[in-house]
Amino acid sequence: MGSDPSEGPLATVLRGTNPWWAGSPGPAVPTFRRWCFRHLLGLLDGGLAPGILRRGPRRVGKTILVRQMIDTLLARGVAPSRILYVPFDDLEGLRRRADPILDVARWVETHVLGRPFNAAAQAGAPAYLFLDEVQNVANWSPQVKHLLDNHTLRAVLTGSSALRIEAGRDSLAGRVTTVELGPLLLREIAGLRSGFDLPPVWEGGVHAALRDPDFWRRAGRPATGRPATACLRSGRSPSSAPIRSPTGPSTRRGSRSPRS
Ligand SMILES: Nc1ncnc2c1ncn2[C@@H]1O[C@H](COP(=O)(O)OP(=O)(O)O)[C@@H](O)[C@H]1O
Numbered sequence: 001m002g003s004d005p006s007e008g009p010l011a012t013v014l015r016g017t018n019p020w021w022a023g024s025p026g027p028a029v030p031t032f033r034r035w036c037f038r039h040l041l042g043l044l045d046g047g048l049a050p051g052i053l054r055r056g057p058r059r060v061g062k063t064i065l066v067r068q069m070i071d072t073l074l075a076r077g078v079a080p081s082r083i084l085y086v087p088f089d090d091l092e093g094l095r096r097r098a099d100p101i102l103d104v105a106r107w108v109e110t111h112v113l114g115r116p117f118n119a120a121a122q123a124g125a126p127a128y129l130f131l132d133e134v135q136n137v138a139n140w141s142p143q144v145k146h147l148l149d150n151h152t153l154r155a156v157l158t159g160s161s162a163l164r165i166e167a168g169r170d171s172l173a174g175r176v177t178t179v180e181l182g183p184l185l186l187r188e189i190a191g192l193r194s195g196f197d198l199p200p201v202w203e204g205g206v207h208a209a210l211r212d213p214d215f216w217r218r219a220g221r222p223a224t225g226r227p228a229t230a231c232l233r234s235g236r237s238p239s240s241a242p243i244r245s246p247t248g249p250s251t252r253r254g255s256r257s258p259r260s
C-alpha cells in the first residue's frame with residue numbers, strides 16, 4: 001500500500017480526524033449550543049463571504065462549535081465526503097509540510113470528494129472545510145486566500161492567537177466574515193445551569209429569576225417550593241405569588257405570559 005497515494009501518512013491522519021468518511025461518528029459533543037451557533041450556521045448556509053473566521057481565546061468552545069456544525073451538516077444529509085475537519089493544533093507532522101492547507105485540500109479533492117471542488121459546487125454539493133486553530137500553520141493566510149479565490153467551497157477557520165490571526169486577516173478582506181467568540185455570557189451560564197436556551201431579550205420573570213440566589217444554588221437540583229428554574233420555564237418571577245395590596249384586590253408581579 002506504500003505507493004498508493006490514497007494511503008500514506010497524510011491519509012492516516014485525515015481518516016483519523018474525519019471518521020464520518022468511513023461511516024463512523026465523530027466524538028460525542030455537548031448538546032448545549034453557544035449563542036453564535038445559529039448565526040454561524042446562517043453564515044455557512046448563505047453568507048456572502050465564502051469563509052468564516054471564528055476568533056477567540058483557548059477554551060471558549062471553538063472546537064465544540066465546529067463539531068456541532070459538522071454534526072448538523074451530517075444530520076441534514078450532507079454527504080460525509082463533503083466535510084473535512086483538520087485540527088492544526090494537534091498535527092505537528094502535517095504542519096511541517098510547505099503548504100499543509102493546500103496539500104490537504106488537494107488530497108481530499110482527489111481521494112475523498114472524487115471530483116474538483118468547483119465541479120462539486122456546480123452540482124449543488126459544495127465541500128465544507130473546517131480548519132481548526134489555523135494560525136498554527138506558518139503561512140496560513142496565503143493558502144486560504146488561494147483556496148477561496150480558486151475554488152467554490154465553504155471554509156470555517158478558527159484561531160486563538162490574536163496576533164497571528166490578525167497578521168493574516170488583512171489579505172482575506174472580503175473573503176471571510178469574522179465572528180468573535182469570548183467567554184460564556186451570563187445568559188449562557190444560566191442556560192447551562194437550567195438546561196434552557198435563554199433568548200437574548202429577556203421578558204417576563206427571567207430577570208427576577210436570575211436575581212434570585214436560589215436559582216444559582218439549586219438550579220438543576222430538586223428544590224423545595226417554587227425553584228427558580230421553574231420561573232425561567234414559565235417566564236414568571238419567583239415572587240409571582242399573589243401580593244396582598246392594602247388598598248385593592250391582589251395583584252401579581254412578573255406574570256406576563258411566557259414566550260412561545
Ligand atoms: N457548548 C458547550 N457545552 C458544554 N461544554 C462546553 C461547550 N463548549 C465547550 N465546552 C467545554 O469547554 C471545553 C473547551 O472547549 P473547546 O471547544 O475545546 O475550546 P477551544 O477550541 O476554544 O479551545 C470543552 O472541553 C468542554 O468541556
Ligand SMILES: [Mg+2]
Pocket residue numbers: 062063064132133
Ligand atoms: Mg480547540
